[in-house]
Amino acid sequence: MFPLQRGRRLRVNESIRSLVRETSLSPADFMFPMFITEGENYQSEIPSMPGIFRRSIDLTVKEVKEIYALGIRAVNIYVKVDESLKDNTGKEAWNPNGLMQQAIKAIKTACPEMIVMPDVALDPYSIYGHDGIIENGDIANDATNEALVKMAVSHAQAGADFVAPSDMMDGRVLRLRQGLDAAGFPNVGIMSYSAKYASAFYGPFRDALDSAPREADVEVPKDKKTYQMDYANRIEAVKEALMDVEEGADMVMVKPGIAYLDIVREVKNAVNVPVTVFHVSGEYAMIKAASERGWLDHDKIMMEQLMCIKRAGASLISTYFAKEAAILLKK
Numbered sequence: 001m002f003p004l005q006r007g008r009r010l011r012v013n014e015s016i017r018s019l020v021r022e023t024s025l026s027p028a029d030f031m032f033p034m035f036i037t038e039g040e041n042y043q044s045e046i047p048s049m050p051g052i053f054r055r056s057i058d059l060t061v062k063e064v065k066e067i068y069a070l071g072i073r074a075v076n077i078y079v080k081v082d083e084s085l086k087d088n089t090g091k092e093a094w095n096p097n098g099l100m101q102q103a104i105k106a107i108k109t110a111c112p113e114m115i116v117m118p119d120v121a122l123d124p125y126s127i128y129g130h131d132g133i134i135e136n137g138d139i140a141n142d143a144t145n146e147a148l149v150k151m152a153v154s155h156a157q158a159g160a161d162f163v164a165p166s167d168m169m170d171g172r173v174l175r176l177r178q179g180l181d182a183a184g185f186p187n188v189g190i191m192s193y194s195a196k197y198a199s200a201f202y203g204p205f206r207d208a209l210d211s212a213p214r215e216a217d218v219e220v221p222k223d224k225k226t227y228q229m230d231y232a233n234r235i236e237a238v239k240e241a242l243m244d245v246e247e248g249a250d251m252v253m254v255k256p257g258i259a260y261l262d263i264v265r266e267v268k269n270a271v272n273v274p275v276t277v278f279h280v281s282g283e284y285a286m287i288k289a290a291s292e293r294g295w296l297d298h299d300k301i302m303m304e305q306l307m308c309i310k311r312a313g314a315s316l317i318s319t320y321f322a323k324e325a326a327i328l329l330k331k
């Protein structure tokens, strides 16, 4: 009660504030999402994501070594494959010599300590831009799961430490766990995108991979709402996360980040595994755009958002700001 209690005593100067600070950030809190493309010594900046590039494997490896030196210990990797390799089965996804498999091998060879988490979902390989196989105008859940198992096993064979299913099919974590175990990979972990919402914040990512749902000659859903979650829902996120843990997920994820911090805390309180948060492409783009105009202070907003995601309950944050934030934290 005032005047016995004066909250401002704990805010008098930076020293006292640092003593009572409840949350801290370090580069090991971050995972860096990286886009990989064919070619050599090639990179192209994604127009809606200034500072983020699609890179050939050789340049990706160079960047991985740099961010490792900055203290970042995990990368999420996504590939942009040639249109000619896309079909409705997604079979390029488990080509042992595919772009993803080559990238995993190259990164693990050059930087063995970096935890490599390839994305497991069919959208970069789907002629329809969906995270699954289309049958009769819908995504065929169980057939998609079998494709995802083949994909994940091929990632494990290439040396992946974790696989990261981002597709939202029902039961895929269980099938991935069983498939990895049966193939002799009991120690390859699963980071499941458990509460992934059907969000407009993924726009720039879909530009990066050319993976947005598209018009087709057959009937296909125009968006991802039959598998990604309705952003009006909270309880359902807890259900999804608990089911994934039961099915063998080592970590669960909430995605997107900033607009979903209530979900992060809810899931954090419900599960006993690390919760990761994906601070997604649209969130990155908004900060870049506003700060380019001088409307927001880029570095301050970046650090505030990352700290708030951590405070909400994230053990790990997948963020396109990983490198910039790690550099700032070193200063």
Ligand code: PBG
Pocket (backbone or CB within 6 Å): 119, 121, 122, 123, 131, 166, 167, 201, 202, 203, 204, 205, 206, 224, 279, 280, 281, 282
């Ligand atoms: C697709 C996938 C998406 C993202 C990660 N994996 C996009 C989507 O669901 O359409 C989005 C990441 C981001 O926006 O940064 N499996």
